[in-house]
Amino acid sequence: MSTITDSPTALExxxxxxxxxxxxxxxxxxxxxxxFLLKQLDxxxxxxxxxxxxxxxxxxxxxxxxxxxxxxxxxxxxQALGVSGSPEMLLMVWRILQGLSIREVALNYRExxxxxxxxxxxxxxxxxxELETYNSGDINDAALLRNFGIxxxxxxxxxxxxxxxxxx
Amino acid sequence: xxxxxxxxxxxxxxxxxxEACARIVARRWPDVRFEDAVTGxxxxxxxxxxxxxxxxxxxxxxxxxxxxxxxxSPDSPENSMLLLIARPDDFTVVLDNPETAEMRSLLDxxxxxxxxxxxNAYARAA
Numbered sequence: 238m239s240t241i242t243d244s245p246t247a248l249e250x251x252x253x254x255x256x257x258x259x260x261x262x263x264x265x266x267x268x269x270x271x272x273f274l275l276k277q278l279d280x281x282x283x284x285x286x287x288x289x290x291x292x293x294x295x296x297x298x299x300x301x302x303x304x305x306x307x308x309x310x311x312x313x314x315x316q317a318l319g320v321s322g323s324p325e326m327l328l329m330v331w332r333i334l335q336g337l338s339i340r341e342v343a344l345n346y347r348e349x350x351x352x353x354x355x356x357x358x359x360x361x362x363x364x365x366x367e368l369e370t371y372n373s374g375d376i377n378d379a380a381l382l383r384n385f386g387i388x389x390x391x392x393x394x395x396x397x398x399x400x401x402x403x404x405x
Numbered sequence: 406x407x408x409x410x411x412x413x414x415x416x417x418x419x420x421x422x423x424e425a426c427a428r429i430v431a432r433r434w435p436d437v438r439f440e441d442a443v444t445g446x447x448x449x450x451x452x453x454x455x456x457x458x459x460x461x462x463x464x465x466x467x468x469x470x471x472x473x474x475x476x477x478s479p480d481s482p483e484n485s486m487l488l489l490i491a492r493p494d495d496f497t498v499v500l501d502n503p504e505t506a507e508m509r510s511l512l513d514x515x516x517x518x519x520x521x522x523x524x525n526a527y528a529r530a531a
Contacts, residue, residue: 306455309421336452388518400421
């Protein structure tokens with residue numbers, strides 16, 4: 238049975254096509270970047286199965302196929318892969334990309350003392366639906382919030398969706 | 406025919422913008438139905454839309470409104486269909502009447518969502 242780690246070339250191609258080559262070039266040593274990222278995708282696969290009870294593929298070839306339908310989603314996901322080392326947070330991102338609503342975000346920070354981030358998701362429109370909560374204690378994961386869609390609806394605050402940062 | 410107001414936002418009209426705005430429409434209309442305005446392909450669920458392949462998206466508040474438009478019914482109520490158009494330099498919502506409370510709320514939400522793009526567009530023009 239093949240694993241995600243069989244796909245180094247496909248991942249490098251995907252990253253460079255999405256102008257994320259820095260994730261390889263800035264890593265030291267650069268030749269270790271792709272194996273590290275493939276392991277991250279493997280860990281995400283395990284996290285997905287453990288949390289949701291069924292399998293999903295995060296193989297670069299699968300991501301590439303989805304990029305043909307929804308290039309912005311894969312770009313956003315790859316940007317998250319460059320930000321977060323947490324499979325739990327990457328799964329949170331993936332679930333938003335799959336269409337889940339962001340029900341609650343709790344962020345706690347105390348200078349030089351503590352950080353915690355908790356994001357709760359649910360299927361849109363169903364108040365009774367099962368909630369999914371994702372937690373992190375890594376302050377770097379705060380950067381993921383920059384990719385949330387931010388707006389108001391009838392004057393009420395709304396995080397909706399996870400979108401790629403744009404080129405400047 | 407869909408009505409006569411084009412609400413143009415000076416934002417990058419790419420797949421991400423189209424999805425972001427479609428999500429807002431889906432919040433306003435929980436039973437929304439989407440359709441590719443070019444091919445006529447229909448999408449009962451937001452998650453089924455291949456945003457990378459679509460630049461013009463029709464949205465109906467529900468299956469009844471969609472059926473009425475499909476039948477060219479002259480009785481289709483006001484604002485019972487929106488056309489979302491994503492172009493490289495702008496994003497446009499075409500609708501009958503932007504002055505209703507529902508549409509003002511929706512357009513405000515889209516404006517807020519695209520605020521950074523809009524701000525950047527004005528900064529470039531200054």
